Amino acid sequence: MDARYNPRSLEHRGLDTEAFKRSFLEGLVYTVGKDTRAATRRDWFTTSAFGVRDRLVDRWMETTRNYYKADAKRVYYLSLEFLIGRLMTNSLANLGVMQAVGDALDGLGLRLGDIVDMEPDAALGNGGLGRLAACFLDSMATLGLPGYGYGIRYEFGLFEQRFEHGWQVEHPEHWLQFGNPWEFPRPEILYPVQFYGRVEETRDSMGERAYKWIDTERVLAMAFDTPVVGYGGKTINTLRLWSARATSDFHFGHFNDGDYMKAVEQKILSENLSRVLYPNDATDAGRELRFKQEYFFTSASLQDILRRYSQHHSGFDLLPEKAAIQLNDTHPAIGIAELMRLLVDKHALQWEHAWDITQRTFSYTNHTLLPEALEAWPVRLVERVLPRHMQIIYEINGRFLQKVQARKSDAATLSKVSLIDENGDRRVRMGNLAFIGSHKVNGVSGLHTELMKQTVFADLHTEFPERINNKTNGITPRRWLHQSNKPLSDLITSRIGSGWIRNLEELEALKPRAEDEVFREEFRRAKRQNKKRLAALIGRELNVEVSVDSMFDVQVKRIHEYKRQLLNVLQTIALYNDMRDSQTVNWVPVTKIFAGKAAPSYHMAKLTLKLINDVAKVVNQDPSVRGLLKIALLPNYNVTLAEIIMPAADLSEQISTAGMEASGTGNMKLALNGALTIGTLDGANVEIRDAVGPENIFIFGLTAEEAGALRHGNAYNPRDVIAANPPLKRALDMIASGVFSPDDPHRYRPLIQALTDGGDSFLVTADFQAYREAHEAVADLYRNPDQWTRKAVINTASMGWFSSDRTIAEYASEIWNVEPVLPEE
Numbered sequence: 001m002d003a004r005y006n007p008r009s010l011e012h013r014g015l016d017t018e019a020f021k022r023s024f025l026e027g028l029v030y031t032v033g034k035d036t037r038a039a040t041r042r043d044w045f046t047t048s049a050f051g052v053r054d055r056l057v058d059r060w061m062e063t064t065r066n067y068y069k070a071d072a073k074r075v076y077y078l079s080l081e082f083l084i085g086r087l088m089t090n091s092l093a094n095l096g097v098m099q100a101v102g103d104a105l106d107g108l109g110l111r112l113g114d115i116v117d118m119e120p121d122a123a124l125g126n127g128g129l130g131r132l133a134a135c136f137l138d139s140m141a142t143l144g145l146p147g148y149g150y151g152i153r154y155e156f157g158l159f160e161q162r163f164e165h166g167w168q169v170e171h172p173e174h175w176l177q178f179g180n181p182w183e184f185p186r187p188e189i190l191y192p193v194q195f196y197g198r199v200e201e202t203r204d205s206m207g208e209r210a211y212k213w214i215d216t217e218r219v220l221a222m223a224f225d226t227p228v229v230g231y232g233g234k235t236i237n238t239l240r241l242w243s244a245r246a247t248s249d250f251h252f253g254h255f256n257d258g259d260y261m262k263a264v265e266q267k268i269l270s271e272n273l274s275r276v277l278y279p280n281d282a283t284d285a286g287r288e289l290r291f292k293q294e295y296f297f298t299s300a301s302l303q304d305i306l307r308r309y310s311q312h313h314s315g316f317d318l319l320p321e322k323a324a325i326q327l328n329d330t331h332p333a334i335g336i337a338e339l340m341r342l343l344v345d346k347h348a349l350q351w352e353h354a355w356d357i358t359q360r361t362f363s364y365t366n367h368t369l370l371p372e373a374l375e376a377w378p379v380r381l382v383e384r385v386l387p388r389h390m391q392i393i394y395e396i397n398g399r400f401l402q403k404v405q406a407r408k409s410d411a412a413t414l415s416k417v418s419l420i421d422e423n424g425d426r427r428v429r430m431g432n433l434a435f436i437g438s439h440k441v442n443g444v445s446g447l448h449t450e451l452m453k454q455t456v457f458a459d460l461h462t463e464f465p466e467r468i469n470n471k472t473n474g475i476t477p478r479r480w481l482h483q484s485n486k487p488l489s490d491l492i493t494s495r496i497g498s499g500w501i502r503n504l505e506e507l508e509a510l511k512p513r514a515e516d517e518v519f520r521e522e523f524r525r526a527k528r529q530n531k532k533r534l535a536a537l538i539g540r541e542l543n544v545e546v547s548v549d550s551m552f553d554v555q556v557k558r559i560h561e562y563k564r565q566l567l568n569v570l571q572t573i574a575l576y577n578d579m580r581d582s583q584t585v586n587w588v589p590v591t592k593i594f595a596g597k598a599a600p601s602y603h604m605a606k607l608t609l610k611l612i613n614d615v616a617k618v619v620n621q622d623p624s625v626r627g628l629l630k631i632a633l634l635p636n637y638n639v640t641l642a643e644i645i646m647p648a649a650d651l652s653e654q655i656s657t658a659g660m661e662a663s664g665t666g667n668m669k670l671a672l673n674g675a676l677t678i679g680t681l682d683g684a685n686v687e688i689r690d691a692v693g694p695e696n697i698f699i700f701g702l703t704a705e706e707a708g709a710l711r712h713g714n715a716y717n718p719r720d721v722i723a724a725n726p727p728l729k730r731a732l733d734m735i736a737s738g739v740f741s742p743d744d745p746h747r748y749r750p751l752i753q754a755l756t757d758g759g760d761s762f763l764v765t766a767d768f769q770a771y772r773e774a775h776e777a778v779a780d781l782y783r784n785p786d787q788w789t790r791k792a793v794i795n796t797a798s799m800g801w802f803s804s805d806r807t808i809a810e811y812a813s814e815i816w817n818v819e820p821v822l823p824e825e
């Protein structure tokens with residue numbers, strides 16, 4: 001008899017409507033502990049999620065067994081952020097049981113949509129970087145790659161954003177409050193992580209130096225596993241998130257003194273490590289707790305990786321053939337020093353040997369060139385929190401600089417490639433550590449990778465010309481089209497079949513349909529349906545009435561000066577003035593839709609949000625614009641909201657200062673859903689233009705090269721630019737004189753000053769005219785629905801290459817050297 005046979009589990013595994021209904025009812029009673037009379041919607045969500053989860057477990061364990069059997073090389077994706085969103089629809093769609101579960105709930109007098117809405121949005125990330133990690137998990141599972149995600153199980157995800165009197169107010173996001181039915185706690189998978197203490201140098205029996213890290217404070221990392229269902233449900237991978245637990249011996253000293261309460265306080269403090277996600281985007285917090293979080297999850301993950309490897313291998317020579325560790329930005333870069341510590345101090349490998357293994361195991365993805373966002377931890381902090389790692393970093397650096405020096409002795413190069421920044425207070429350059437400790441370093445779009453070679457890593461690139469490579473980001477078509485845009489998804493499938501869900505390049509077959517009048521009509525109808533849903537949401541949330549006939553002009557992303565929401569606001573005000581001035585022009589009605597969070601300490605970004613709300617208040621109720629212009633700033637942008645906005649967009653705003661957006665992925669989601677892009681030649685916009693063709697996208701403004709020259713030269717005077725552009729001057733004067741803030745006329749002085757005295761670092765004024773003209777071209781096209789829809793269809797049909805399946809396939813063959821392990825049929 002099969003040792004795994006369990007008659008009870010069988011009735012939990014049927015995939016038909018009746019089987020789901022039975023298990024939901026049973027789960028309600030025996031897992032949730034309610035009867036049908038007392039059950040709330042949340043209870044029904046919980047029981048449904050458990051019912052669906054039951055269907056995953058067998059194939060999940062089978063996937064793991066297959067990996068062991070094949071002794072497969074695994075990919076470990078280390079990321080401080082996973083911006084996952086909800087999992088119910090994702091699990092149902094990837095398992096192919098959406099209909100059965102919908103019908104089962106229907107039979108119980110419930111609606112799937114209502115149940116899905118009870119799920120909290122798992123926001124364990126800030127923005128693009130975290131969402132990329134989530135898309136990659138989906139793609140690895142769909143491609144059958146043995147991929148594990150490793151991160152932190154934050155008790156509080158990214159804050160919940162509300163607007164009070166137009167200002168952003170942050171509220172804690174307690175997403176675990178009602179439990180998380182998708183996760184499996186693993187109290188037995190527990191690793192100690194050490195901090196502080198000191199290093200003792202000793203001699204081993206052979207007289208060699210050895211180092212002991214002693215008198216440390218210890219915290220335990222406990223695993224929580226979430227199954228990651230690939231499309232089709234064949235491969236189910238694991239996302240393992242670590243939660244901090246106090247060690248049982250933690251308070252021993254205090255107990256001896258009889259100070260019980262103090263012991264408990266210490267326990268609570270040590271568990272703060274996994275309490276909250278740092279709400280920064282692109283800028284660094286520079287806080288000790290953050291540094292400790294980075295080491296906490298990296299150390300636990302490495303211990304777990306070595307444990308898994310060592311179950312079936314002795315020694316560590318094969319580690320690079322059995323494990324590929326990808327560093328998602330520098331947040332886990334301390335892992336390079338940690339693996340060296342484990343190999344040298346714990347397992348007594350020779351330094352050179354350990355270094356060779358380390359370099360061949362790690363690879364690193366760079367996500368930003370913004371200097372303020374490059375992690376550099378003060379040496380004094382690293383020394384205090386991780387004294388042994390600091391020594392190891394010095395040793396890595398010493399050996400590395402010696403090699404560089406052997407080739408050239410130029411001191412300027414040495415100081416630039418060094419792991420230590422000696423300017424001011426000494427800091428450890430985590431980017432350089434990640435670079436030197438990896439065999440591959442990648443950027444996330446063609447332009448970004450080229451700029452990496454020319455700027456941050458110019459000297460390291462000269463030292464290692466083969467190391468930098470490009471992996472343009474992608475998005476999963478499962479979540480970002482198949483699940484979130486049913487009208488368009490069904491339309492596409494009706495014409496070309498459903499192969500595109502796995503192989504997005506099949507969308508190419510839609511291109512001829514751009515000339516098919518019936519198809520265009522149906523394409524418009526799908527868009528209209530999605531716009532209705534968003535319009536209803538805007539009505540509910542903001543009490544603003546918007547017309548589905550207006551052009552939905554969408555800018556949704558984190559609020560940041562380089563993303564230039566301010567440029568959009570200025571164009572909006574100029575359009576507002578035009579519409580009031582010229583009552584006889586046949587204006588295209590426009591709804592400007594914004595959403596995005598500002599880091600709580602980022603004052604300019606928060607002021608920008610307030611400005612959008614202030615302008616909206618004036619514009620939305622001004623009878624002289626005759627309803628032609630509406631502005632909606634939706635609160636609390638997250639994955640769930642994005643899934644409603646993306647399908648409803650006509651126009652996608654991707655207007656960052658050229659050279660500053662590493663890739664962007666919002667640009668891809670919107671174009672895939674048939675929005676036309678208005679954008680600068682930045683990040684992946686460049687590749688989107690190449691894919692859809694320059695005639696199907698609105699590119700404007702300075703190039704990265706021109707922007708760089710302007711920013712670094714001294715010929716640029718924003719005041720002259722403003723003076724020469726009356727609509728721009730008028731818009732700025734209105735803001736500066738309090739037209740939108742009569743209660744506080746000087747409220748926006750910092751924004752105005754940044755554009756004038758401040759030198760306009762993000763070139764808002766420099767790009768304003770080109771942006772305005774691009775918007776005029778957009779409006780002209782929108783007046784012709786047939787021409788517009790042709791281009792929209794071509795956009796959707798051309799986005800196949802931007803599937804994260806393509807990105808992951810490139811990582812797999814060019815960086816990781818891993819192959820799929822497909823289940824036996």
Ligand SMILES: *Cc1c(COP(=O)(O)O)cnc(C)c1O
Pocket residue numbers: 083126127128131556557558637638639642663664665666667669
């Ligand atoms: C895709 C996504 C992002 C990234 O958007 P960009 O426009 O690429 O900056 C950020 N947040 C959420 C919730 C997303 O879904």
